[in-house]
Amino acid sequence: MKRARASILLSVILCLCIIGIYACMVTEYNEKIIIIASADSDSSVSADAVEESSIEFVKKKSVIKAGTSYKFKAVKKGIEDNVTYSVNKPKYATVTAKGKLTAKRMGTVTLTARAGEYLTKVKIRIKPKGIVALDPGHSPKQKSGTEPNGPGSSVRKAKDNTGTCGVSTGVPEYKLTLILAEKMKKILTERGYKVVMTREDNNTAISCAERAKVANKAKADIFVRIHADGNTNHSISGASALYPTKANKYISRLSDKSKKLSLCVLDAMCGKSGAKKRGLFARDDLTGTNWAKMPVTLIEVGFMSNPSEDRKMKEDSYRNKLAEGMCDGIDDYFGY
Numbered sequence: 318m319k320r321a322r323a324s325i326l327l328s329v330i331l332c333l334c335i336i337g338i339y340a341c342m343v344t345e346y347n348e349k350i351i352i353i354a355s356a357d358s359d360s361s362v363s364a365d366a367v368e369e370s371s372i373e374f375v376k377k378k379s380v381i382k383a384g385t386s387y388k389f390k391a392v393k394k395g396i397e398d399n400v401t402y403s404v405n406k407p408k409y410a411t412v413t414a415k416g417k418l419t420a421k422r423m424g425t426v427t428l429t430a431r432a433g434e435y436l437t438k439v440k441i442r443i444k445p446k447g448i449v450a451l452d453p454g455h456s457p458k459q460k461s462g463t464e465p466n467g468p469g470s471s472v473r474k475a476k477d478n479t480g481t482c483g484v485s486t487g488v489p490e491y492k493l494t495l496i497l498a499e500k501m502k503k504i505l506t507e508r509g510y511k512v513v514m515t516r517e518d519n520n521t522a523i524s525c526a527e528r529a530k531v532a533n534k535a536k537a538d539i540f541v542r543i544h545a546d547g548n549t550n551h552s553i554s555g556a557s558a559l560y561p562t563k564a565n566k567y568i569s570r571l572s573d574k575s576k577k578l579s580l581c582v583l584d585a586m587c588g589k590s591g592a593k594k595r596g597l598f599a600r601d602d603l604t605g606t607n608w609a610k611m612p613v614t615l616i617e618v619g620f621m622s623n624p625s626e627d628r629k630m631k632e633d634s635y636r637n638k639l640a641e642g643m644c645d646g647i648d649d650y651f652g653y
């Protein structure tokens with residue numbers, strides 16, 4: 318009996334083993350079939366798509382403002398490890414090893430997340446910090462005639478004039494203002510602003526009202542008018558900023574913001590260049606200011622009628638300081 322029981326037990330164990338081995342083989346076989354089937358079913362999809370489908374962004378943005386950062390996150394089959402990030406245009410945006418992207422200037426960049434042979438990409442549009450309209454004062458080419466000094470105004474003023482001229486250097490105001498505006502455009506673009514210019518050469522005749530309309534059309538956030546002063550008294554020197562008052566018939570509602578903009582730009586420019594600060598002056602008779610639909614300032618960077626200030630304003634290093642200072646003031650105005 319004992320032998321019979323033992324042989325039955327042995328048979329049962331043997332059967333279980335055979336069933337177990339068979340089950341394993343079937344499972345393995347089925348898995349193989351599943352794998353082969355899935356590979357076959359993907360035959361119409363490109364190799365890239367198969368690769369990209371293995372890694373994906375779980376945190377991403379397609380629009381970012383210049384001057385701000387955002388942490389992207391990509392995972393490979395649910396695992397974040399070993400994912401590295403890169404951007405195609407480092408001038409426009411940079412990214413850390415952990416995926417923190419910092420947008421620098423307006424444009425479009427592609428961020429790539431990579432894990433081994435797998436990669437995925439996202440296209441990002443970088444919005445500007447703000448839109449700045451720059452108006453290099455005057456031009457050697459004039460539009461003849463007059464225009465209303467504000468929308469609907471019965472007071473008419475000459476469309477423009479050639480401006481003043483360096484008493485020692487002979488440099489015309491329109492040349493100095495264009496050089497300063499070009500320097501500012503470069504700096505502001507690098508700092509993430511969109512810059513619009515009312516003129517970019519010395520061959521354009523444009524009236525004062527038309528200058529403001531360029532800024533209005535571009536929906537600029539601020540309008541910065543660049544000029545240099547002149548006076549029959551050659552001892553007067555220094556910089557000033559002109560803003561519209563609350564009594565202005567056309568942009569009284571923008572007086573406070575214009576005053577703030579004037580102060581920011583004048584303070585920073587004088588701080589950087591060492592120019593004497595004459596202060597702010599209220600003016601409601603300026604055509605280019607009255608036609609503007611955004612906070613506006615007119616900066617008089619210095620007196621071309623003062624021999625030493627005129628000579629200083631011809632130096633490239635001093636011009637750089639004036640331009641950088643005005644840009645610093647714009648950053649201050651926006652709160653950057």
Ligand SMILES: [Zn+2]
Nearest residue numbers: 454480544545
């Ligand atoms: Zn001027």
